[in-house]
Amino acid sequence: MKKGNSDPLPPDLAAELAALEAMPDDTIDTSDIPEVQDWSGAMRGQFYKPRKLQKTLRIDADVLAWFEAQGPGHLTRMNQALRAAMLRELRRKKKGEAA
Numbered sequence: 001m002k003k004g005n006s007d008p009l010p011p012d013l014a015a016e017l018a019a020l021e022a023m024p025d026d027t028i029d030t031s032d033i034p035e036v037q038d039w040s041g042a043m044r045g046q047f048y049k050p051r052k053l054q055k056t057l058r059i060d061a062d063v064l065a066w067f068e069a070q071g072p073g074h075l076t077r078m079n080q081a082l083r084a085a086m087l088r089e090l091r092r093k094k095k096g097e098a099a
Contacts, residue, residue: 009017020028067074 008014064074067078070077
């Protein structure tokens with residue numbers, strides 16, 4: 001699938017968006033879009049995708065074999081395990097600061 005810009009906007013829609021962009025925010029009618037008051041069901045970080053870096057890593061052969069034995073995606077699972085360990089440590093440190 002091709003990445004990049006989608007199809008160009010129709011001229012009438014492009015003109016409408018340009019007119020809205022030129023207007024001050026307080027003059028735009030948003031009455032048909034109710035303000036969200038209850039954020040209890042919101043999911044934080046749903047669209048967050050961390051930047052990936054390529055590094056050389058030395059890892060014990062038995063640890064690598066164990067991840068590889070679980071099938072394709074072993075590098076993703078290793079990253080998930082490292083992230084879980086990182087988040088546990090961050091939570092532990094944050095609790096220590098709060099005490």
